[in-house]
Amino acid sequence: MPKQCLTCRGVYEPQTADGLEYYHACPPVLLVAVTRAGAPLEVFSTDVQPTDTINVLRAGAVVPALVAALEAGDQRLGDRLVPRPDARDENIDPAKPAGRSRARAEGKGTADVRR
Amino acid sequence: MTLDSGVPAPFRFGLAAGGVFVSNDENIRITALNSLAGVRLALEARLLSLEGTIETIRVELVPTSDRVASSAIAGMREGWLLMGHVRPLAGAPRRGQCYARVEIVRGRTGDVQPIATLGGGYVTETSSLVWPGAPCEDSAAGRGVIRSITGTDPAAGVEPSDTVPTNARWGLMAWRARLVADATVATRTPQFIIDDGTTIVWRWDAGTSATASTSRDYHAGVVGYASPVSISEVSMALPAGLVLPGGYRIRTLTSGLQAGDNWGAPQLLVEEWIED
Numbered sequence: 306m307p308k309q310c311l312t313c314r315g316v317y318e319p320q321t322a323d324g325l326e327y328y329h330a331c332p333p334v335l336l337v338a339v340t341r342a343g344a345p346l347e348v349f350s351t352d353v354q355p356t357d358t359i360n361v362l363r364a365g366a367v368v369p370a371l372v373a374a375l376e377a378g379d380q381r382l383g384d385r386l387v388p389r390p391d392a393r394d395e396n397i398d399p400a401k402p403a404g405r406s407r408a409r410a411e412g413k414g415t416a417d418v419r420r
Numbered sequence: 421m422t423l424d425s426g427v428p429a430p431f432r433f434g435l436a437a438g439g440v441f442v443s444n445d446e447n448i449r450i451t452a453l454n455s456l457a458g459v460r461l462a463l464e465a466r467l468l469s470l471e472g473t474i475e476t477i478r479v480e481l482v483p484t485s486d487r488v489a490s491s492a493i494a495g496m497r498e499g500w501l502l503m504g505h506v507r508p509l510a511g512a513p514r515r516g517q518c519y520a521r522v523e524i525v526r527g528r529t530g531d532v533q534p535i536a537t538l539g540g541g542y543v544t545e546t547s548s549l550v551w552p553g554a555p556c557e558d559s560a561a562g563r564g565v566i567r568s569i570t571g572t573d574p575a576a577g578v579e580p581s582d583t584v585p586t587n588a589r590w591g592l593m594a595w596r597a598r599l600v601a602d603a604t605v606a607t608r609t610p611q612f613i614i615d616d617g618t619t620i621v622w623r624w625d626a627g628t629s630a631t632a633s634t635s636r637d638y639h640a641g642v643v644g645y646a647s648p649v650s651i652s653e654v655s656m657a658l659p660a661g662l663v664l665p666g667g668y669r670i671r672t673l674t675s676g677l678q679a680g681d682n683w684g685a686p687q688l689l690v691e692e693w694i695e696d
Binding site for chain 2: 310313314315316317318320321322323324325326327328329331332333335342348351352353357375376377378379380381382384386388394397398399403407
């Protein structure tokens with residue numbers, strides 16, 4: 306039965322089709338550089354607001370643009386990936402004793418996905 | 421002179437000359453690193469005792485499937501260890517999935533001291549580890565097992581990322597995933613990235629951006645060039661002979677990724693070895 310990671314919401318099969326275990330690890334999270342209410346800050350890409358201003362590459366020049374007013378061809382600049390807070394990493398930590406979970410990090414846990 | 425049972429005395433030394441003499445305080449240990457569920461191994465050996473009898477030594481091991489070493493020890497009497505093997509009793513491991521090592525050790529619990537290695541190598545459904553004559557094979561030598569792996573299907577607005585498991589070595593041959601861009605007007609520019617868990621070691625720009633309401637398959641493979649096959653397929657390059665140890669990550673960075681964009685589960689084609 307597939308599982309869903311409660312940290313990153315990714316869905317995966319704990320055992321691959323060839324009978325081996327699959328060890329999920331949360332991906333990094335994308336930070337976007339925005340200007341909000343006149344102040345520069347970085348926010349998660351899923352938290353970007355239409356009223357934010359971002360720097361984009363437009364016609365070869367770097368210009369500030371309102372998120373709600375982006376044009377086709379605008380390339381957002383300043384994105385960067387950072388470690389995800391409370392990330393889950395099921396890969397084995399050999400230093401942990403056997404008999405209990407040896408995952409590197411539990412994160413927020415998982416839930417079964419019933420299709 | 422002939423004994424009621426066992427090897428006649430005049431022949432014992434000839435038989436023993438091909439064996440390894442073991443004392444009463446020495447035992448035989450099997451250690452296995454395994455990635456396949458359902459495997460059960462048997463270590464079986466023949467020992468010529470001082471009395472001239474041939475005795476069978478046998479121990480079974482159910483190794484874990486997380487590639488972490490597990491072991492079992494069998495006691496031995498004083499005599500000559502003549503020959504033996506490790507074979508699977510259950511499961512059908514292929515080369516690259518179940519690596520076993522056989523040693524002579526002192527002690528059975530606690531601080532067990534290895535004294536000599538009889539052999540080490542992959543055990544498969546059709547190939548046992550046999551000694552004498554067994555190699556002490558590096559687990560990362562030779563060919564591994566070819567695997568097609570479906571990675572995690574990320575949530576919307578999240579990049580795909582897969583990590584080489586602990587104690588595995590991957591030779592990455594191909595990678596493929598689909599990006600479905602939502603209706604937000606923006607340009608998404610994917611990059612294919614390999615890092616060591618922290619620092620990027622390889623980055624390849626897809627070279628083709630995704631605009632609103634598009635769906636594209638991105639492929640990475642060892643090719644001589646990177647060019648779009650069609651408007652819906654984008655090729656990216658991988659270095660030839662790329663081998664990644666445990667903890668390395670295979671992922672993307674998509675500049676301009678929108679909250680409603682959806683990467684599908686990546687499909688990876690790898691050659692895998694055990695690597696302790």
